[in-house]
Amino acid sequence: MKISVVGTGYVGLVTGTCFAETGNDVVCVDIDANKVKKLSSGQVTIYEPGLEKLFERNLKEGRLHFTTNLAEGIADAQVIFLALPTPPGEDGSADLSYILGVAEQLGKILTDYKVIVDKSTVPVGTAEKVRAVIAKHCKVPFDVVSNPEFLREGVAVDDFMKPDRVVIGTESERARKIMGDLYAPYVRQGNPVIYMDEKSAELTKYAANSFLATKISFMNEIAILCEKLGADVDMVRRGIGSDERIGKRFLFPGIGYGGSCFPKDVQALVKSSEEVSYDFKILNAVMDVNEKQKLFLLPKIEAYFNNDLKGKHFALWGLAFKPNTDDIREAPALYIIEALTKAGATVSVFDPEAMPNVRGVVGDIVTYAEHQYDSLENADALIIATEWSVFRTPDFDKIKSSLKNQVIFDGRNLFEVSRMQELGFHYESVGRTPVN
Ligand code: NAD
Numbered sequence: 001m002k003i004s005v006v007g008t009g010y011v012g013l014v015t016g017t018c019f020a021e022t023g024n025d026v027v028c029v030d031i032d033a034n035k036v037k038k039l040s041s042g043q044v045t046i047y048e049p050g051l052e053k054l055f056e057r058n059l060k061e062g063r064l065h066f067t068t069n070l071a072e073g074i075a076d077a078q079v080i081f082l083a084l085p086t087p088p089g090e091d092g093s094a095d096l097s098y099i100l101g102v103a104e105q106l107g108k109i110l111t112d113y114k115v116i117v118d119k120s121t122v123p124v125g126t127a128e129k130v131r132a133v134i135a136k137h138c139k140v141p142f143d144v145v146s147n148p149e150f151l152r153e154g155v156a157v158d159d160f161m162k163p164d165r166v167v168i169g170t171e172s173e174r175a176r177k178i179m180g181d182l183y184a185p186y187v188r189q190g191n192p193v194i195y196m197d198e199k200s201a202e203l204t205k206y207a208a209n210s211f212l213a214t215k216i217s218f219m220n221e222i223a224i225l226c227e228k229l230g231a232d233v234d235m236v237r238r239g240i241g242s243d244e245r246i247g248k249r250f251l252f253p254g255i256g257y258g259g260s261c262f263p264k265d266v267q268a269l270v271k272s273s274e275e276v277s278y279d280f281k282i283l284n285a286v287m288d289v290n291e292k293q294k295l296f297l298l299p300k301i302e303a304y305f306n307n308d309l310k311g312k313h314f315a316l317w318g319l320a321f322k323p324n325t326d327d328i329r330e331a332p333a334l335y336i337i338e339a340l341t342k343a344g345a346t347v348s349v350f351d352p353e354a355m356p357n358v359r360g361v362v363g364d365i366v367t368y369a370e371h372q373y374d375s376l377e378n379a380d381a382l383i384i385a386t387e388w389s390v391f392r393t394p395d396f397d398k399i400k401s402s403l404k405n406q407v408i409f410d411g412r413n414l415f416e417v418s419r420m421q422e423l424g425f426h427y428e429s430v431g432r433t434p435v436n
Contacts, residue, residue, distance in 0.1 A: 004077035012083030018160040020058035029073035047326040050157040093271035107137030127198040143175035146198040148205035154324030169201025209265040217289040223253035223431025233431025255411035256293035258321030258330035310344035315379035318386025319351035326353040333385040376402035387412040
C-alpha cells in the first residue's frame, strides 16, 4: 500500500518506519526542513530503541521517503496519516490548528479518493471537523478515520509492531477494509482490531491515558500516606498488585508523570468535560496531585540542608521524562532544576540520551557531565529523577568517593532501603522510611 504520514515526530517517524517494515511504500512529510534533510540523509532524529535498524533498512530498500512538500508527499498515497502535534492551548484544550491547517491544505490538493487518518490524540468531534474543513475545498470522495496511537516512547517500535489492540473509528465500509488490510500484519498473533464509531475511538485514547495517569497519582498519594503512617509503599504495591483486578503494572510511585501525553491529555479531557458542563472531579485531582509530585523531593532536600540551598551543589541523574527516550517534555527533572537553581544551588546533570534536548531548553544554567560519575564530583547530594537501567546497579564505592556528603534523594525508588542503610548513605525515596 502507498502511505503518507504527515508530521514526522515521535509518532510519525515510528509509524512511517513500521509501516514500511511490512512492505508498504511510505512518504513522511514534515514542515521542518532540517529534520527532513537529516532523515533523508539517513540520520534518525529521535532516540527510540530499535528504530534505527528498521529505519536504515527501509530507507535503503527505497520504501521510506521524506519531503517537506505536502502535495508531493500525498500524491500517490491511498492512506494519509496525520501525526501532528496537538499541544495544549492557552485554556488547556487541545490546539487543533496543526490538524485543521493540514486538513485545509489537503482539501485543496486531493484529486482522488483517499483515507485521511487522525493518528494524533484529538478530542471527540475532531474527525467531524477535519471532514468539514476538507469538504469545503474538495470535490472528490474521501473518508476521515480516527485511529488513535497507543505506542509508548521507549518501546514504541515493539508497541507498533505488536500492538495490544488497534482502534479504528469509522462508519465507512471502504475505509474500514483499507485500514483492516493495512494493520493485518501487525495483529497476526490475534490481538484485536477494535472497530467503533469515530467519537468512541477519539475518547478511547483520552480515557486510556487519563486512567493510567490516575493510577500513577493514586499510587503517589498512597506513597505520601505511607510516609506519614510509617508504612512501606513497596509492600503495599506488592500487596495490592497481586490482585488481578488491580494488576502489577503501573503501580510504582515516583516524582510524577511527565511527557508530551499524560499531562496534556488529562488536561484536554477535563476541558472537553467542561465544554459539556461536566466537572470531571477525579481528573482535576489527578492533575493537582501530579503538579505537587514533581517537586516531591524538594522539601526533603531543603529539610536536610536546613532550608538553605544557596551555594550547594547537586548531581542530578536522569532528565528524560522516563527511561529509554530523549523526550524531556514536562519532565520532572526540569522542575527540579528550576527549583534548585532558583534557590541558589548549582546542578551537574547526566542523562544517557536527553542532555542535548535539555541544553536546548535550559542552556548552561546546569553543567552537563560526560559520564554519570563525573556529575558527582563535589556534589552535596545525588538526586535521581529518571529510572534508566544504567542507574540501577551503580558503583556505590565510586558514588561514595565522589560525593561530598553520602546523601541520595531517589525519586524513582531504584534501591533497596536496607542496602542503602548498610552502605551508610542518607537515603530518601518515595513512600519509604528514610535511613541514616
Ligand atoms: P512531535 O512534536 O514529536 O511531532 C510532530 C511533528 O509534526 C514535528 O516533527 C513537526 O515538525 C511536524 N509538523 C508540525 N506542523 C506540521 C505541518 N503543518 N506539516 C507537516 N508536519 C508538521 O509529536 P508526537 O509526540 O509525535 O505527537 C504527535 C501526536 O501523537 C500528538 O497528538 C500526540 O498526543 C500523539 N501521541 C503521541 C505519543 C508519544 O508517545 N509521543 C503517543 C501516542 C499519541
